[in-house]
Amino acid sequence: MEKYGLNQLREMFLSFFETKGHLRLPSFSLIPQNDASLLIINSGMAPMKPYFKGEQEPPRRRVCTCQKCIRTGDIENIGKTEG
Secondary structure: OOOOOHHHHHHHHHHHHHHOOOEEOOOOOOOOOOOOOOOOOOOOOHHHHHHHOOOOOOOOOOEEOOOOOOOOOOHHHOOOOOO
């Protein structure tokens, strides 16, 4: 089995969906834009709320993106290892 790096996997994922007619969108900022309900973007779907709620028309019916994320569920344990 061939091993792939992170950037290769990301590109393969996005390219696959582009071949299926999806519009590739850039990763959204981790700082919410025009959304007072969030402190940070912790989900790739959060920036698309205006499309789901019908407040804005999406740029295309099918889109794909690879969203930056912040690991928060166990943030106090990051960098700590046993032994």
